[in-house]
Amino acid sequence: MNIPNSVNPRIVIIGGGFAGIALARKLKNKNVQVVLLDKHNYHNFQPLLYQVATGGLEAGSIAYPIRKVIQEYNDFYFRLTSVQEIDTKNQKIIAEIGELSYDYLIIATGSKTNYFGNxxxxxxxxxxxxxxxxxxxxxxxxxxxxxxxxxxxxxxxxxxxxxxxxxxxxxxxxxxxxxxxxxxxxxxxxxxxxxxxxxxxxxxxxxxxxxxxxxxxxxxxxxxxxxxxxxxxxxxxxxxxxxxxxxxxxxxxxxxxxxxxxxxGVQGALVAGLDAKSLVEKVERIRVNEYSQVIGYDNIFAIGDIALMENENYPQGHPMMAQPAMQQGKLLGKNIIKLIRKQPMEAFEYNDKGSMATIGxxxxxxxxxxxxxxxxxxxxxxxxxxxxxxxxxxxxxxxxxxxxxxxxxFDREGRLIIRPFKKKSFTTFTSDEV
Amino acid sequence: MNIPNSVNPRIVIIGGGFAGIALARKLKNKNVQVVLLDKHNYHNFQPLLYQVATGGLEAGSIAYPIRKVIQEYNDFYFRLTSVQEIDTKNQKIIAEIGELSYDYLIIATGSKTNYFGNxxxxxxxxxxxxxxxxxxxxxxxxxxxxxxxxxxxxxxxxxxxxxxxxxxxxxxxxxxxxxxxxxxxxxxxxxxxxxxxxxxxxxxxxxxxxxxxxxxxxxxxxxxxxxxxxxxxxxxxxxxxxxxxxxxxxxxxxxxxxxxxxxxGVQGALVAGLDAKSLVEKVERIRVNEYSQVIGYDNIFAIGDIALMENENYPQGHPMMAQPAMQQGKLLGKNIIKLIRKQPMEAFEYNDKGSMATIGxxxxxxxxxxxxxxxxxxxxxxxxxxxxxxxxxxxxxxxxxxxxxxxxxFDREGRLIIRPFKKKSFTTFTSDEV
CATH class of the missing domain: 3.50.50.100 (FAD/NAD(P)-binding domain)
Known part of the structure; x- marks a missing residue:
């Protein structure tokens, strides 16, 4: 994947959502090499996607270039790619653009729409x-x-x-x-x-x-x-x-x-390769301990929507929202450095700041x-x-x-049909997953 | 095309660029029925396209919904379609979404990139x-x-x-x-x-x-x-x-x-169906007289980039720019009303306000x-x-x-790769005309 060798341990982060970006920021200039992978070159602010869909905002207004976030970070690399598989035995990931070994791997791939098999x-x-x-x-x-x-x-x-x-x-x-x-x-x-x-x-x-x-x-x-x-x-x-x-x-x-x-419904956006014991069926999330460590692995972590951390208050894991993702990302940033320094890690505790929804x-x-x-x-x-x-x-x-x-x-001017318009026969409405 | 019948004469405008929109505005509530056709549902401000291409502006900022322009116009219809052919004999146009007869037809289809046949x-x-x-x-x-x-x-x-x-x-x-x-x-x-x-x-x-x-x-x-x-x-x-x-x-x-x-290079974005005598070869523009009337037809007009009006000062027609297009659209709006009222039309005279280009x-x-x-x-x-x-x-x-x-x-934040990224073999760069 053409990442330079480094004296620093290599941390690979899959996903530049709320969790991945919060983590990346904590790892700025901390004597680690970080490689951040995402299939988009921007971080998007998911809570406002519905306004893009209804013409209230332009896409660019709720997205932010990932490369800009990490512009002044040392030994920090972004690569635009999807990741196919994790080879835990050989400690490497297999991505569309090639393979990459890791010392620490963080899965922050978020969630995707769950059609329950239909x-x-x-x-x-x-x-x-x-x-x-x-x-x-x-x-x-x-x-x-x-x-x-x-x-x-x-x-x-x-x-x-x-x-x-x-x-x-x-x-x-x-x-x-x-x-x-x-x-x-x-x-x-x-x-x-x-x-x-x-x-x-x-x-x-x-x-x-x-x-x-x-x-x-x-x-x-x-x-x-x-x-x-x-x-x-x-x-x-x-x-x-x-x-x-x-x-x-x-x-x-x-x-x-x-x-x-x-x-x-949503389900975790899983990457293949983890042991079945680490996974929660149906919701496709990854089971982690209180340090966000994936059950069964020492150097693989999962944070955000993809991670399911069971505890007393949240027997089915934390809500799949921005807040837990960001808090987990932040804490993991500290904990990885502690782990590298062989210091004890800090257990995650979710600080629920509340939730809200807007109507009209x-x-x-x-x-x-x-x-x-x-x-x-x-x-x-x-x-x-x-x-x-x-x-x-x-x-x-x-x-x-x-x-x-x-x-x-009383207006919303974002109403450009950018994709080509074809008169359709009535039954051929198609979604277009990207 | 499902346009209501009207007691008013029907004016069909093909194209919502500078010329077509200037014309449409002049025809607001003038006891004519107007049908404006365009293959996009927005007017775009072409002079700033290069800033969209280089990330300085979002697409939505230089586009304007055509339906919003005509929101309060009576007997005024917009249809999203491309037009395949003009049937001058039967006074109708043939579009992707169906046929439509006209009393007056205005071709304002603009220009497209000219690859000189390569x-x-x-x-x-x-x-x-x-x-x-x-x-x-x-x-x-x-x-x-x-x-x-x-x-x-x-x-x-x-x-x-x-x-x-x-x-x-x-x-x-x-x-x-x-x-x-x-x-x-x-x-x-x-x-x-x-x-x-x-x-x-x-x-x-x-x-x-x-x-x-x-x-x-x-x-x-x-x-x-x-x-x-x-x-x-x-x-x-x-x-x-x-x-x-x-x-x-x-x-x-x-x-x-x-x-x-x-x-x-640019060439006119011609619609099929006009007599060869009305056309200028190579540049694919339509020859018009000083009233923007297409040579050989009484009730068909062409304005903007597609039109070539020969005169002393501009032996090869006016420059293919926004200014002549808007001025021709405006004047034609007046002239069509005059024509309907059987009053003499006014000849076009280009008021050259100058030109400019920005660098860096x-x-x-x-x-x-x-x-x-x-x-x-x-x-x-x-x-x-x-x-x-x-x-x-x-x-x-x-x-x-x-x-x-x-x-x-010193920044340009519009740098989202919105189309899906695939690692390409080196020789397969493709343009994607829409």
Missing amino acids: KEIERNSMGMKTIPQSLNIRSLILENFEQAVLTTDVAERNSLINFVLVGGGPTGVELAGALAEMKKAILQKDYPDLDIDKMEINLIQSGDRILNTMSEKSSIAAEKFLDNLGVKIWKNVRVTNYDGRTITTNSDLTFETGTVIWTA RNKAVVDLPKYHFSGVFAWFVWMFVHLFSLIGFKNRAVVFLNWVYNYIR | KEIERNSMGMKTIPQSLNIRSLILENFEQAVLTTDVAERNSLINFVLVGGGPTGVELAGALAEMKKAILQKDYPDLDIDKMEINLIQSGDRILNTMSEKSSIAAEKFLDNLGVKIWKNVRVTNYDGRTITTNSDLTFETGTVIWTA RNKAVVDLPKYHFSGVFAWFVWMFVHLFSLIGFKNRAVVFLNWVYNYIR
């Missing part, structure tokens, strides 16, 4: 875990509207502007709210020849409340906010299939729709560890927390400017 | 006339650098970071300057393991001066600015072929390069009709003229903010 749903619906996927969702929404104005078949037209979001977690809820805003702010004005009342936003949740990782108060508030925005919430409904045209469920309920966005134009729900609030003030809190979590001054300024503009003008 | 150059080099093309150039530049750090073959590595721009017009010159800035501001810092001095920027011009549509003083000043930036200018050199690896020329000179950007960080050359200046003040003029020519307040604000940030920080 290939037909996977083929016909859209996931939203990456920037290219978000841009594809944006294009698909607008393409469907362009297609809808062309057709004289009422059933087809309604189906094209019927949106179904499967999964009532934060991503589904925030996307539903943003779509409702997009409907009022843009689509109604841009497509005067369509009957916008026919545009439906359906949010399907298999459990009995949305945002079920948050407090019950938040669930109730979020439902009310979504209801006010005209989003239809279907609870206790489980999607059984989607053939590109019709969603079937575990009840008689069906949906005719051209756009299904699937946020109903100016509402949010916020759960702090001992306090819950919702509404416009919660939205202000949401906005500033997200603004200051972005990397880079310029991104913050541009995002802020966009939000102010969008808010004042 | 298919191999077309296949292996990149044009820069659209936003997707600019994004592809950006990705290719960064991909080549990612590829260069992987290889241990010195010749291959040098070739990957050797850039050749063919064509010394404004696009080639501005791109060369921006690449030189990108080299200093980003690439040098982002790729410390590469010897950045090996990155060459070669600008090849077939004539004896660059910017040959501008004053000689501007050519000389621009050459000096480029020279200071380290750009190598090759004059009186004609490229004969590029096989994806080596450029050959009409002399002994050859270039080993992985990136060729071709700005050496803070230099430009400006030719006013009777006055020339260059340097930092010219760059200020260039900047404000372009800023205020953008459509939309938010685009102006975001572009301004980006420019200030890039200027102060």
Whole structure:
């Protein structure tokens, strides 16, 4: 892989998400050689992907070049590649661009959409875990509207502007709210020849409340906010299939729709090669101890969504969110140096700062560890927390400017269909995983 | 094409560039039905494409949704489609999405890259006339650098970071300057393991001066600015072929390069169906009279780059630039209404406001009709003229903010490789026309 030899021990990090970047920053100029691998050349701020998908922000505003993060780090290398396999016996990784040996390996590959084995749903619906996927969702929404104005078949037209979001977690809820805003702010004005009342936003949740990782108060508030925005919430409904045209469920309920966005589950983005004992089936996460060490290995670690650290408070591991990932990355940065110096490592303790979700134009729900609030003030809190979590001054300024503009003008100008538009036969909506 | 019947005469406009949009604006609520067709759903500000290609601006900042332009226009329709043919006999157009009859037809399809019939150059080099093309150039530049750090073959590595721009017009010159800035501001810092001095920027011009549509003083000043930036200018050199690896020329000179950007010529983006007598061969433009009427037709017009209006001052037609296109669009808007009212039309007279080009960080050359200046003040003029020519307040604000940030920080953060990165065998660089 053309990495220079070094007197320093080599630490290989797979993944430049929240966990990987937090770790990398802690390893700056610490007499270690670090090689950071990612299949994208940028870190992306996943919590705002839904705004890229709905035209509120440009992709560049929520992404940050990885090479820029590490610009002044010594003995620090970035390589753009996916990783196929870990050869634990020979202590090397096998990547698309070649092999690389490691002294310490950190797996921070994050998570991907979980279709629970249903290939037909996977083929016909859209996931939203990456920037290219978000841009594809944006294009698909607008393409469907362009297609809808062309057709004289009422059933087809309604189906094209019927949106179904499967999964009532934060991503589904925030996307539903943003779509409702997009409907009022843009689509109604841009497509005067369509009957916008026919545009439906359906949010399907298999459990009995949305945002079920948050407090019950938040669930109730979020439902009310979504209801006010005209989003239809279907609870206790489980999607059984989607053939590109019709969603079937575990009840008689069906949906005719051209756009299904699937946020109903995530699973670890595993790299092959670890011992089966180290893995947790179904969720595809990697079992780690309190030092983020992968069970069964001394010099392999996993952090972020991919890692499952069992403990009393979190018997099924920490939530797959930015906060635990960043905290694990930070601590591991210290611990690896301690390990190298043969000092005892520090056990991870998750500092739960709370969670929040925004709904539509100016509402949010916020759960702090001992306090819950919702509404416009919660939205202000949401906005500033997200603004200051972005990397880079310029991104913050541009995002802020966009939000102010969008808010004042009731507009979202990010509506370029960048991929080529082809008039499609109705049944060939395809997602385009990148 | 599912356009409602109307009591108003139907005007069909093909193309939402500078000419088409200027025309559309003049036809707002004028008791005509207007159908505007474009293969993109946005108007793009071509003069700044080179900044998208070099990471200075995001695509969304220089594009504007066409549907937003016409949001409050009565009896006004936009359709996203390419147009295959004009059936002048039956007064209809044949598009990908169906057929449409017209009372008046305006061809404003602009221009496309002219490879002068060399298919191999077309296949292996990149044009820069659209936003997707600019994004592809950006990705290719960064991909080549990612590829260069992987290889241990010195010749291959040098070739990957050797850039050749063919064509010394404004696009080639501005791109060369921006690449030189990108080299200093980003690439040098982002790729410390590469010897950045090996990155060459070669600008090849077939004539004896660059910017040959501008004053000689501007050519000389621009050459000096480029020279200071380290750009190598090759004059009186004609490229004969590029096989994806080596450029050959009409002399002994050859270039080993992985990136060729071709700005050496443009031709009209013709739509089939017009009588051969109306066309100008080689440049593929449409011959029009002083009212922009296509020679041989009463109710078909052509404006902008595609139109060639011969007159005393411009024996080969007006320059293929934004200014003539906008002026022709505006006047035609008035003239069509006059024609419908059976009033005499007004002949077009081009008001040459001058031309300019920017070079690098803070230099430009400006030719006013009777006055020339260059340097930092010219760059200020260039900047404000372009800023205020953008459509939309938010685009102006975001572009301004980006420019200030890039200027102060010597940075360009738009460096996302959005298309999937695959390690390539060296000979398979491909352009990707959209």
